Amino acid sequence: MEVETSKPARPKLLSQFTAPFLQSRSFPYLWLGQLISILGSSVTMVILPIIVYTLTGSSTTMGLIMAAYTLPSILMLPISGWIVDRYNRIHIMLFADIMRFIVMSIIASFIFTDILSIQALFVLVALYGLLEGLFQPAYSAVRASVFTPEIRNSANALTQISNQAVRLIGPSLGGLLITFLSAGWGVTLDALTYVGSFICLFYLRKLLPFHKKETTPDSDWRKDFTEGIQILKSNAWLWITILAFSFINICYSGIVIVLIPWLFKVHLELTPYVYGIGITCSGIGAILAGLLFGTRSKWSNRGLIAYGGALLSGISLLLMAFTSSPFILCALFVLEGFGIMVFGLIWETSLQELVPQEAFGRVSSLDMLGSFALLPLGYILVGWLADIIGGTQTIAIFSSLGILCVISIMFIPGVRKFD
Template sequence: MTDTPVSPANLPGRNYRLLTAAAIITGLGTQGALIAAAFAVLQSGGDGGDIGLVAAARTAPLVLFLLIGGAVADRLPRHRVMVAANTLNCLSQAVFAWLVLAGDPQLWQMMLLTALCGTGQAFFGPAAEGMLLSSVGREQASRAFALFRMSTQSAVIGGAALGGAMIAAMDPGWVLAVDAAAFAVAGALRAFLDVSHIPPRAPGGGLLVDLREGWRDFIGRPWLWSIVAQFSVVVAAAAAAESVYGPLVARDHLGGARPWGFALAAFGVGTLGGALLMTRWKPRRLLLAGTLCVFPLALPSAGLAVPLPVAALCLVMFVSGVGIEVFGVSWMTAMHQEIPEEKLSRLSAYDWFGSVAMTPAATALAGPVEAMVGRSTALWSCAGLIVLVTGAVLFVPEVRTLTRATVVTRQVPTTTHEPVSADAEGSGGRLG
């Protein structure tokens, strides 16, 4: 099913533009910084196990604080939570950059600073997702989310390519410094978000009550908890392959940081193409279409296991990028369709929590697993796990039958008088 092209008249106003601009800026900095952190570890004499520990230090705080972050974001003004998180990210990355540029950073220092960055993300993520979902109306949602993701993935493309090129030409510390500056600028933009359209929370209850209510909402939706369980494995396997094994394969077989940056950029190009596709295509069965497009995420792990030449690896990264973006837009559209505004951040937090729960262990154990079974076997195992759990989730009836809603049930006031499309979105289902 196709629809009219995206135009300014189809999209929401000021909040949406600020959120998109800030996400583009942080995307440019963060993608390069992820590559820089891995090569900073190698530059300081570390190995694959050390890269895995640093990666685990970034994701462990997500597991610890995401649920609290979601409850806080539904209680406090979301833009203030976002700005505070960006400030923490800016400071931690600035100190990380200084240590790398000064020479010989210690492993514990890199783990601590990346853990602080992960803590900021734990509070930022649910607040940002809730803010974005509440900034658009039902008739705008699918196109708006696709364009938002297309814009941010464009930044990922540029950030990966620029980061790889910068690391090849200069110290990784400079890439980390750029990321710190990006967080500062993005935080300043997010300070101007308008939350006046969000109804105030009724008094009563507390964080524990909010967490319990969120849990009941979460487990009461089989499509939600089953796909979150699926992604706990998918994200962990992909993280081990791309955060730990990817830089090692690049160093040993592909020629270093620059070709690995190109491969990550190809993934970004794929996500850009997937988002562009989703500005026009509205699959009726949201979750079925999205889940089928998760299978290609096994391709990068398999490509690294061979290992494929750089050009072929870029191709499989591109295909997987298209697939995950079709899933991502479908998921956001379904969440927007089904989740009440006052619960957006809490349920987003449960979604994020489940999705990253296994990642710290996966990245920390990636090095020891490689030592036991070999890198190629470990990568083939990552690919197999992705295929296995994605096939399993298709046995959940709601995943196969959930459909796009045809009736507008939520109207979100805009902060400008820009016109919006009269188009309604499509038929009843949800994703979280």
């Protein structure tokens, strides 16, 4: 009897990560647009602290700069969530890309002409933060509509893996640019990436039709805002995690954004390129987390896994205060990136599962508002305390506080039993 032969099945891992490209016409445009812009942003995030410390040498000023970036974004979020759910989300993203290109071009020109002052940097960074507060809820809502249930885990994992892969290049590229050329070239690269993102979104708008939210005569932004809050209150996992990370983000982000650059440049007197390698190692850890997460379409005990990742990240930051070895610091960055990416992937997929598409803009903005509302205060506090008692002591204090918060939340049934 003749036996029918078949072609070997594609490896499961490969099929998981090719599914978004094969099953969604919109995914490649959204994926590529963000990938391009993240390259520029990752370069700038390495260069910006170097610029600030070169101009002032003050961790307090670095904290204030990050507060100037974050505060306008936070103030914009309640309004942007309402805008995103009522108007064309792709058009909102296109407008934000144009404006961010202009802002970064101005910063680059000021650097090239040697007229950049810390005051001008405050204003431009604040404007950039305002645009981020408009762009991010729109991007989250578009992503939720493109990442349909059959590709959701793999699409989220693939997006994060590719973003982190770009961040492997970006920090090292930023370190090279500022070491051998100037900061202006890195900021110029960032500006140009928004042009690439704009082109991808321009084509995406044809594939993703806009369905305008139906309104009633008594419908206004306050009622819509309240509706978003009710959706969050209906699920303990959502509102508890948002409240918890309003504090955890202060502890972790304050260290990573304000004090880790200080640790490398000022305390250990390492070159900018070594700092870039350290940030790159965080990206390596995040890629490993994405690869692991994307191998399965469903995970059990997601609440414990997510907060376990946040715990690993906090422990890694704590240990950074007690070493001067660049090799050990890079290894800790791998663990930090792995842990926080595990949390981020589970959080993003849970939002996409639990939040109705027509309300996603408002809920996403509330998520960002709750998680990041206190970050400006946190940046200022971390920078101020580091100048008073020392940077390494401040790293130890804030990482310990974050770890204690994570452990406490893991005992809450709504988090521990989330599956």
